[in-house]
Amino acid sequence: AQSVTQPDIHITVSEGASLELRCNYSYGATPYLFWYVQSPGQGLQLLLKYFSGDTLVQGIKGFEAEFKRSQSSFNLRKPSVHWSDAAEYFCAVGEGSNFGNEKLTFGTGTRLTIIP
Amino acid sequence: KAGVTQTPRYLIKTRGQQVTLSCSPISGHRSVSWYQQTPGQGLQFLFEYFSETQRNKGNFPGRFSGRQFSNSRSEMNVSTLELGDSALYLCASSPKPSPGGYTFGSGTRLTVV
Numbered sequence: 002a003q004s005v006t007q008p009d010i011h012i013t014v015s016e017g018a019s020l021e022l023r024c025n026y027s028y029g030a031t032p033y034l035f036w037y038v039q040s041p042g043q044g045l046q047l048l049l050k051y052f053s054g055d056t057l058v059q060g061i062k063g064f065e066a067e068f069k070r071s072q073s074s075f076n077l078r079k080p081s082v083h084w085s086d087a088a089e090y091f092c093a094v095g096e097g098s099n100f101g102n103e104k105l106t107f108g109t110g111t112r113l114t115i116i117p
Numbered sequence: 118k119a120g121v122t123q124t125p126r127y128l129i130k131t132r133g134q135q136v137t138l139s140c141s142p143i144s145g146h147r148s149v150s151w152y153q154q155t156p157g158q159g160l161q162f163l164f165e166y167f168s169e170t171q172r173n174k175g176n177f178p179g180r181f182s183g184r185q186f187s188n189s190r191s192e193m194n195v196s197t198l199e200l201g202d203s204a205l206y207l208c209a210s211s212p213k214p215s216p217g218g219y220t221f222g223s224g225t226r227l228t229v230v
Contacts, residue, residue, distance in 0.1 A: 037221075044121075044207055044221035091160065095215075103214045104150065104173055107160035 003028040003094045007108035015116050016084050022077040022111050024092030033095035034075040035105065036066055040088045048090075051075065062086070087115045119143065121222035123208050129228045135196040138225045142189050142210030149191040150219060151183060154205040163206075166191055167214050195227075203229045 006025045014020055026032055033052050037045040049060025056068040066077045075092060092108040122141040130136050142149050151163040162175040166185035183193040189210075195202055205226050209219035 042223075042226075044223040045209075046221070047219075050218075093160075103148075104162040104165060104175070105152075105160075105219070106162070109159050 003032070003096055003106050005092050005094050005106055005108035007090075007092055007111050009111045010109070011112045011114065013114040013116060014082055017081050020077075020079045020082045020086070020113070022090050022092075022113070024075045024077065024108060025073050026075060026092070026094045027073065028094050028096075032075075034066075034068060035093045035095060036060065036064070036075075036077045037091045037093060037107075038062075038088045039091065039110075045091065048077070082113075082115055084115045084117070087113055089113070121208055121210050121220055123206075123222040123225050125225060126223065127226045127228075129230060130198050132198055132200060132229055134198050135194060136198060136227060137192050137194045138206055138208075138227070140191045140193075140208030140210075140222060142191070142208075143220055146210035146212050146220075147189050148211045148214045149185055149189065150209045150211075151191070151193050152207045152209065153177075154207060154224070155201075155203070160207075163193065165214065172214060198229045200229050203227060 004027045035050045036048040039045050048064050049058045051058045051068045058066050064079050068075050089110045089112050091110045093105045124139045148167045150165040152160050154160045164183050165173040169185045180196045185191045205224045207224045209221045211218045
């Protein structure tokens with residue numbers, strides 16, 4: 002079965018600083034990978050996704066992620082964070098290469114705090 | 118374009134009762150999935166529906182059930198509520214079954230007392 006590990010439970014960065022959130026996955030086939038963001042009391046918003054092709058994926062709000070098959074990683078990056086980026090971030094792997102089994106397996110999340 | 122709508126937003130129920138949560142997908146979306154989010158277990162897949170058929174189910178007891186109507190709206194039901202069922206229940210929709218091409222609603226916060 003697939004699994005997702007987000008080793009950092011909580012990260013604090015200064016506004017304007019760069020950010021990298023780590024994600025490692027375990028999946029037998031070529032993975033579908035996603036990053037979602039959740040603000041308090043809200044649902045999940047898709048930041049970006051990787052299905053195939055270019056391993057550097059651009060997303061919304063200035064985020065990007067790089068798929069590294071050799072490291073089974075899909076780390077999320079942003080060159081300069083804004084106070085509005087404070088939220089919880091979830092990495093997920095999508096299972097569904099066979100029609101009829103589509104679902105997401107999520108990591109435990111990383112809570113991002115921004116300090117002025 | 119309206120997003121995924123979940124009702125109600127908040128719900129308080131007593132242990133042993135049953136509850137029904139509703140999800141209206143984005144117009145034109147025919148696949149609806151449900152997820153449970155708790156502090157202890159995180160985000161867990163409940164089930165997925167497409168064209169009124171349950172196509173995939175997560176590892177939850179039979180007290181958790183759902184259905185999808187011909188207009189793609191979906192409901193999930195939890196019977197004999199337990200304290201551990203307190204959670205944020207998230208619904209997600211997509212045009213067709215897809216390994217992750219979902220748009221999520223804001224969720225229903227269920228508290229069991």
